[in-house]
Amino acid sequence: xxxxxxxxxxxxxxxxxxxxxxxxxxxxxxxxxxxxxxxxxxxxxxxxxxxxxxxxxxxxxxxxxxxxxxxxxxxxxxxxxxxxxxxxxxxxxxxxxxxxxxxxxx
Numbered sequence: 019x020x021x022x023x024x025x026x027x028x029x030x031x032x033x034x035x036x037x038x039x040x041x042x043x044x045x046x047x048x049x050x051x052x053x054x055x056x057x058x059x060x061x062x063x064x065x066x067x068x069x070x071x072x073x074x075x076x077x078x079x080x081x082x083x084x085x086x087x088x089x090x091x092x093x094x095x096x097x098x099x100x101x102x103x104x105x106x107x108x109x110x111x112x113x114x115x116x117x118x119x120x121x122x123x124x
Contacts, residue, residue: 037068
């Protein structure tokens with residue numbers, strides 16, 4: 019994952035099949051009577067991995083929401099500033115990026 023942005027996640031809240039399938043396989047060993055002490059260590063490691071994935075995904079979601087709020091608040095502050103001080107509108111608009119999204123004018 020790069021620093022430039024968020025990648026689209028294909029699983030939600032740690033529900034990655036690469037983590038859950040081994041957990042169900044190890045827990046099914048209990049019911050079949052094939053449970054050993056090393057299975058307990060393996061299960062604990064898998065559960066730890068799943069919780070780390072959940073934490074990472076929740077952190078990404080929280081950061082994404084915070085960045086969205088920050089951009090919105092920045093736009094609102096800039097609009098209020100320009101409304102309250104119309105004399106600086108020309109200078110500020112030449113510096114600030116355009117508020118519309120899409121292709122840049124060339």
